[in-house]
Amino acid sequence: MLETKDILETINMIDNENLDVRTITMGISLLDCIDEDIDKACTKVYDKICRSAKDLVKTGEAIESEYGIPIIHKRISVTPIGMVAAPCQSKKIVKFAYALDKAAKELGVNFVGGYSALVQKGFASGDYALIESIPEALSETDFVCSSVNIGSTKAGINMDAVKMMGKIVKQTAEITADRNCIGAAKLVVFCNAPEDNPFMAGAFHGVGEADTVINVGVSGPGVVRAALAKDGCGKNITEIADMVKKTAFKITRMGQLVAQEASKRLCVPFGIVDLSLAPTPAVGDSVAYILEEMGLEVCGCHGTTAALALLNDAVKKGGVMASSHVGGLSGAFIPVTEDAGMINAAKTGYLDITKLESMTAVCSVGLDMIVVPGDVTPEVISAIIADEAAIGMVNTKTTAVRLIPAIGKKAGEELNFGGLLGRGPVMPVRSGSPEVFIKRGGRIPAPLQALKN
Amino acid sequence: MKAIITVIGKDAVGILAKVSDACAKADVNIVEVTQSVLQDMFAMVMLVEIDKSNIGFDQLKENLQKVGEASKTKIHIMHEDIFNSMHKI
Numbered sequence: 001m002l003e004t005k006d007i008l009e010t011i012n013m014i015d016n017e018n019l020d021v022r023t024i025t026m027g028i029s030l031l032d033c034i035d036e037d038i039d040k041a042c043t044k045v046y047d048k049i050c051r052s053a054k055d056l057v058k059t060g061e062a063i064e065s066e067y068g069i070p071i072i073h074k075r076i077s078v079t080p081i082g083m084v085a086a087p088c089q090s091k092k093i094v095k096f097a098y099a100l101d102k103a104a105k106e107l108g109v110n111f112v113g114g115y116s117a118l119v120q121k122g123f124a125s126g127d128y129a130l131i132e133s134i135p136e137a138l139s140e141t142d143f144v145c146s147s148v149n150i151g152s153t154k155a156g157i158n159m160d161a162v163k164m165m166g167k168i169v170k171q172t173a174e175i176t177a178d179r180n181c182i183g184a185a186k187l188v189v190f191c192n193a194p195e196d197n198p199f200m201a202g203a204f205h206g207v208g209e210a211d212t213v214i215n216v217g218v219s220g221p222g223v224v225r226a227a228l229a230k231d232g233c234g235k236n237i238t239e240i241a242d243m244v245k246k247t248a249f250k251i252t253r254m255g256q257l258v259a260q261e262a263s264k265r266l267c268v269p270f271g272i273v274d275l276s277l278a279p280t281p282a283v284g285d286s287v288a289y290i291l292e293e294m295g296l297e298v299c300g301c302h303g304t305t306a307a308l309a310l311l312n313d314a315v316k317k318g319g320v321m322a323s324s325h326v327g328g329l330s331g332a333f334i335p336v337t338e339d340a341g342m343i344n345a346a347k348t349g350y351l352d353i354t355k356l357e358s359m360t361a362v363c364s365v366g367l368d369m370i371v372v373p374g375d376v377t378p379e380v381i382s383a384i385i386a387d388e389a390a391i392g393m394v395n396t397k398t399t400a401v402r403l404i405p406a407i408g409k410k411a412g413e414e415l416n417f418g419g420l421l422g423r424g425p426v427m428p429v430r431s432g433s434p435e436v437f438i439k440r441g442g443r444i445p446a447p448l449q450a451l452k453n
Numbered sequence: 454m455k456a457i458i459t460v461i462g463k464d465a466v467g468i469l470a471k472v473s474d475a476c477a478k479a480d481v482n483i484v485e486v487t488q489s490v491l492q493d494m495f496a497m498v499m500l501v502e503i504d505k506s507n508i509g510f511d512q513l514k515e516n517l518q519k520v521g522e523a524s525k526t527k528i529h530i531m532h533e534d535i536f537n538s539m540h541k542i
Contacts, residue, residue: 002457002533004487004498006540011459011529066456066510068531250539257538 014069018222018285019251021258022278023073024060025113025198027205027213027271028052030079038090042099045084049076049103049112052212052268057108059265063258071258072219072420075111076104077203082117086126093129097137097144104143111186113203115146118193120155121443131164135171138183145201151191151389153396157444159386165189166382166438170405173374177407184404185369185421189385191392191399196272197328202365202400213271214263215328218255218319219278222285223247224311228293240294241314248275248318256323274328275319276364277311279339281422287311287332288341299341300351308332309362329398331364337404337417337424338369347425353384354430361391366399371415371424374407381405383434386444394447455484455533456503456510458517462526464495471520472499472528479516480507495526500533 013019033044053076060074078084081096100112115137117127134146148165151157169184176183188202195206198215205213227247232240255273263270279287288299291307312331320326334356336342345351353370360366366388372381385401392399406415406426416423460472469488476483481501488497506513514530521528 002498002536002540004489004496007457007459007498007536008461008496010536010539011461011531015527065514066532067535068529069535253538254535257534 013223017226018280018282019220020070020072021216021255022219022276023075023198023217024056024071024258024262025075025077025203025215025217026053026056026268027077027196027209027215029205029209029211030084031207034084034087036087036089038085038088038092038095041084041088042095045096046099046103049078049100050106053107053109055266059262063261063265067258069254069258073111074109075113075198075200075203076107076109077198077205078112078114079205079207080114080116080118082124082127082130083207085130086124088126091129093126094133094137094140097133097141100144101141109143111143111145111200113145113147113200114205115144116148116204118149119158119161120149120152121158123161131168134168134187135175135183138172138186139175145186145203147188147190147193147202147204149190149193150385151393151444153192153393154446154450156446157191157386157389157393159438159443160441162382162386162389163438163441165385166378166380169381169403170376170378173405173407180415180417181404181407182417185402185417187402189401191389192397194328194398198274199276199278199329201402209271210269212268214259214266214268215271215274216255216259216262217274217276217278217328218251219276220247220251221277221279221287221290223251224277225284225286225290225293228290232293237310241310244311244314245318248315249322252319252322270325272325272327273323275315275323275326275330276328277315277332279333279335280420281338281340281343283340286339286341287334288339288345292341298348298350299345300355304355305358305362308334308359312363329364333365333368334359334363335369337371337422338420339422343422343424346427353427357387357391360388360399361395364398366392367401367403369402369404369421369424371404371406371426372429373411373426374405374409376405376429377435379433379435379438380429382438384429386438390444394449396449454503456501456530457533457536458499458501458528458530460495460497460521460526460528462495462524464490464493465524468495468524468526469497471524472497472517475516475520476501479513480505481513
């Protein structure tokens with residue numbers, strides 16, 4: 001039989017250290033819903049999602065109950081709507097967002113990702129109209145998430161799309177200003193976007209994927225922090241890395257079990273487990289606190305990038321052996337408003353946007369959930385996107401930008417979303433105008449790293 | 454399917470009997486029991502067979518939680534695979 005201490009350790013992780021499966025995300029291909037008539041296409045989209053995911057929430061809840069492990073979100077990702085909308089003559093692309101939102105409400109899932117376009121090299125038919133409709137789509141719907149991939153190591157960076165996204169992010173914040181600019185929190189701009197990511201707001205179902213697929217995102221920063229707090233005193237960095245690996249292994253095994261079980265019960269192929277440390281605003285469920293547990297006085301001080309690099313690497317090494325297929329973003333997330341330690345560090349001024357930018361070179365995603373002043377210009381947002389995309393492009397990794405311009409607020413004030421999106425101080429951006437650089441447009445050529453063949 | 458029932462809390466007379474009673478009423482067979490008492494803290498682990506249970510899993514869980522509330526202990530019932538996958542390679 002199992003040892004009592006192991007059983008009690010698992011229960012303690014769930015009860016006291018916020019261990020959970022963050023999301024079961026069903027990826028659904030909409031390629032067979034394409035139609036020249038947008039209304040017909042939207043009906044097909046709604047029907048297919050409702051048909052494919054009809055048992056998703058029920059199955060998730062049953063697994064949650066039997067295994068005793070909280071599964072926080074049940075979500076859906078779909079083929080980038082930019083592709084599905086390509087043959088539609090109508091300019092009213094936003095109808096697809098309504099169809100997605102209606103399906104989400106019918107099924108009881110809490111987000112649908114995939115109101116997306118992949119424009120790293122250029123705009124195909126449908127992409128431009130889709131991007132232009134993003135502010136309206138995110139304002140008019142509750143559960144639709146949007147993402148745009150504007151660069152990749154293979155393609156370089158589409159600076160026309162970067163220029164456009166600066167405006168779109170600002171407009172999305174403005175149009176939802178009466179709701180804490182929530183629209184911008186549902187919009188991610190990617191470089192090297194993964195096609196099997198289960199996490200929102202950036203999830204979409206890539207074209208190389210199966211018709212339907214189950215992807216699972218694990219979590220567990222609280223468990224890692226607790227392990228370091230319990231046994232980390234006096235240990236050297238190698239030993240700390242080993243402790244993180246062992247904990248990540250256990251967390252991921254649980255994710256793998258849930259993924260396999262969900263795949264079996266839903267008769268949908270298992271895609272990947274995303275080995276991520278995804279923080280929540282709950283006290284103790286913070287990536288920043290792990291870094292502080294390693295010996296930093298506060299997240300953001302010198303040494304933070306090194307500690308985060310160690311954490312990110314150890315999570316992957318521990319997790320990769322625990323799962324048969326690993327994918328998605330896999331690593332440590334650093335969304336500022338969703339992490340109690342980051343919120344604290346940003347409020348006290350230890351963590352600023354430039355330090356966060358350097359941290360994104362070694363973590364799994366990028367500048368995530370950062371509240372910036374409402375008067376920030378679209379060109380500055382574009383320039384932040386370009387900087388972040390350049391880090392991703394050159395380092396052959398995913399980077400993303402999810403900025404929330406807090407309309408009507410200045411640096412030092414606070415924006416509060418509530419729930420898992422959290423709250424955060426408005427962080428100042430650097431002065432000086434990048435306007436001429438951004439307005440040039442064109443493409444940043446793919447770097448030498450792209451020429452691997 | 455096998456599940457693991459854990460009972461954690463302050464030691465008190467009759468906890469084992471009450472949990473066993475709830476299992477017997479539901480036709481849940483107890484396969485193995487281990488328990489430890491450290492000072493006055495009590496931790497009991499039961500491996501049970503629930504395939505022939507005459508009530509659903511959620512109902513069994515609720516019944517056990519009521520026993521837990523009445524005896525001021527925390528009772529969980531979870532599929533054994535969660536522990537196997539986490540602690541055995």
